[in-house]
Amino acid sequence: MQRETVLDRWIERLSRRFAQRSSRRSLLARLGVALVGGALLPLLPVDRSGQFRRARAQAFFENAQAEDDTQCNYWRYCAMDGYLCTCCNGGVTACPPGAEPSPTSWVGSCVNPQDGNTYLIAYRDCCGKEVCGRCPCLSTEGEMPVYRPQLSNDIDWCFGARSMVYHCTGAGIVGRA
Amino acid sequence: MQRETVLDRWIERLSRRFAQRSSRRSLLARLGVALVGGALLPLLPVDRSGQFRRARAQAFFENAQAEDDTQCNYWRYCAMDGYLCTCCNGGVTACPPGAEPSPTSWVGSCVNPQDGNTYLIAYRDCCGKEVCGRCPCLSTEGEMPVYRPQLSNDIDWCFGARSMVYHCTGAGIVGRA
């Protein structure tokens, strides 16, 4: 099942980084809610409150487009916060030269205007390099406070990367919501 | 004689900083041309070439004023390069909080429009603190390349200060030229 695969990969990668806490059990205990979030990630868009479905009617989606991923209103960027990697010689799922994709991410749930479907988007920071500085964007559809970290875009999401220095942000599809 | 006093003070201060080279003789040998410049500083405006007297006719002096020392055209700033300390809660001869006046300086020779006299100006960097960032100014009357350091404003002139980090620049009168 994909949910476990993603989760397992994340745990495995974090385990390798934090070698002093190498057992899955102790890492689980250590990460606490963050891991809960990891497990929850693919499921949030269908949560009971239906907030994401309600959010579809909001401003971002009305102006979203699917042609130019170097613009803030590109459909995947509905909960983006940061410099677009697509403006920094990276891509929507590629880090620019010298930066490393974080193994962790926050998530959003965005509507693709081409098919009308809602997709779960993982916003990954590219890390290990000072800010790119091109195309700053902020969108807050479904964005939550830091005490709900997986949905918060104010956090430097370089957890698990070799360096916590933030360079830019991409937006990869994790699945249909 | 003032020339020796200024020079002696500078050597003494540098000696204390560079404690491993504490004898005046070895410091003199070490500093070489820089010290030559130090000795020359008060004397340059009356050098044979008369360049500074010719320079009086140039653009800076035509627009100079003696009222507002937070403007780039304040008369003392004829060879200024940097952020004005007067805009950073310092003064024309006072460093802003947290910065230290460098014991060394480059020099210029500027005409005071109030009395028509030419004064020798020591441009001192205030040091030990990242740039102030307010009121950047560049004037180049009599400014020379780096291989003539005492007249060059491209150099971080924090030599002898506790830190070479540059914050802002002031402009003190050293004497009449």
Next chain:
Amino acid sequence: MRSSLAVAVSILALATGVGQAQQATQAPPGQERLDVTEEWSTVTLPEASPHWIWVLDVAFDNLIASRINIFDGDSGKFLGVVHSGFVPNLLLSPDKREIYVDETYWSRGSQGDRVDVVSIYDARTLLRTGEVILPQGRALIVPKLPTAQLSPDGRFLLSFNMNPATSVSLVDIRERRYVGEIETPGCSFVYPTGPRSFSLLCPDGSFADVTYDDSGRAQIANNQPFFDAESDPVFEHAAIDVAGGRGYFLSYEGMFYEVAFENGRTRVTDRWSLTTAEEKEDGWRPGGWQLVSWHPGLRRAFVLMHRGPRWSHKQPGEEVWVVDPEANAIVDRFALEEPSISLLVTPDAEPLLATLTDTGVVGIYDPESGEHLRSIDGTGVTPFLLHAAGG
């Protein structure tokens, strides 16, 4: 060989230079020289006025080079700057003698070894007088007030960690040492609630209440959720009145939660909506960044409000609404010159209200009349937070 060469050449240079100097000394007789030599000094600040506004500029274009710019709210004058590191937090000691910056550096700019540190500055000289290293790091988030806080007496600095597991580092400011880490799994931030207590916000919409002692021993107590973290979360920024034993939290949709602090425990005493049905219909919501400030003398909360759709919780405020928590009422509202992301009411008896736009313009208002007194430009590139001493 190298050093003898050096001496030889520099003596040559020196001889040449001295020759020139002597020649010049003999130039134009009768001309005055060196009749003025000005002394140089360094400015020292007076004790901070409560009307000084400290603007924390996270500097998104260069995150490793943030800065804290200080202005006099009465005159608009720039008073000084403290240069800081990666996503810093600023704390001003209650006695106004020191400044603490909770910050992160790397040994080669943005490369090399990371160090997390509380930097200590003298408030009058702005000189860095010491530091305490945080061995467990710190939360690297865009600066928010509750990310680091002082104990009310200024003795301890509490610095929130997220790696992504959460905890709070305890630093003894008086003894200049790291005491230890208080584990706070899953809950975030530091809201001081008493002399040796603080609370955190948990993902289920509850508080976790922590008490600690001077040696760093801590006890944590959980509570029932008081808001729906799925549908209407509370903002991270809140109005905290430790001395008064009260805190005020508000939600994306404008719910106002009143919390009593009693012996290190939280108790939600009241909840009501800042907006009427009609105002809701018009889209009025709280929003921005540092969107609420409390004045203990006036006993009023000042809240940035805007008209916008759901999920516009970071949109700058166009009005300030003045909240009386005893009457559960908006007692005043006034429009701002420019939409602002943050605001602060100074803590003194004749307070100023300072606002901050996302382009670095600070507005100064009379918080009682709403009158716009002045604006201060150039307070930062991407500033986010406002501070005042003694607040």
Next chain:
Amino acid sequence: MRSSLAVAVSILALATGVGQAQQATQAPPGQERLDVTEEWSTVTLPEASPHWIWVLDVAFDNLIASRINIFDGDSGKFLGVVHSGFVPNLLLSPDKREIYVDETYWSRGSQGDRVDVVSIYDARTLLRTGEVILPQGRALIVPKLPTAQLSPDGRFLLSFNMNPATSVSLVDIRERRYVGEIETPGCSFVYPTGPRSFSLLCPDGSFADVTYDDSGRAQIANNQPFFDAESDPVFEHAAIDVAGGRGYFLSYEGMFYEVAFENGRTRVTDRWSLTTAEEKEDGWRPGGWQLVSWHPGLRRAFVLMHRGPRWSHKQPGEEVWVVDPEANAIVDRFALEEPSISLLVTPDAEPLLATLTDTGVVGIYDPESGEHLRSIDGTGVTPFLLHAAGG
């Protein structure tokens, strides 16, 4: 106690979370989930084209956070950035495989311990692969090309020091080690003149000529002055053609000095004025920052010229004048779209001419026709220097 508390609370959180997850897993039957998962990668650069333009931005507003932005001169596309330290100098290895940044850091941003270092980057990954510390420091001046140079084979990096005594640090790039310091009292900069030789400019208007060997042993020879350092000094930036054994220096007032490099010695072979009496009358002068560039194939120097008074030597150029040193003639001149402080002609057979304004606009021209091909905005805050690989 702390760790047992942590485990207890996090297990609680975990249990809650798993419960929610299971609940959610059972939500809307038939709805597709996780049918796409995109892989992530990191872009690697190809070998640098000679038309790539490297823009060094000293970033006066934050000197500790300078950067080197890379653009494709053919398309204007942004290709990447190397973040650098205090007043850096950039060097590109002749084989295009590495990048060297001669730079300065402090351990706490702009506070703490200073370190001077040559940082080594892989040119394709832009990853920092090593460093060599410069124990004698380096000259902290606004970046100029002759402040640091490579030996023509790329084996050694020569880094100018001024503390304020002058010397040159020698770094063995191949062995990744600091070799030693070559004392050059009173003379400044590094102008490579041969495989293991360089010259410097002295305050009396002469060259000092240095030869060195792989172990850092050096010999220095002095020369007679070739220009009047009081009345008409030469610019620091010069057109150096090491392979061709020639260098071209120009003065504030437009004198053009041709220098032959022979076995590590300099010999001034010709001098003439770039401007006619009439042009002088109109105020034409060279000026700017990196104001001259040499193309070895075209055998032409490109010089930024402006009309201005004496002491306007840093004024941006409004025209480019094309100099033929064999004919002692200006063979072409063309106007720029915007006045520019720096220029560079790429070293390849179909070269581009790149210019730079003090607001960070790079102009791309055909150096033979003078045609403006394109402009690239946003190349820096206060950029000063342009580089090209293999130049």
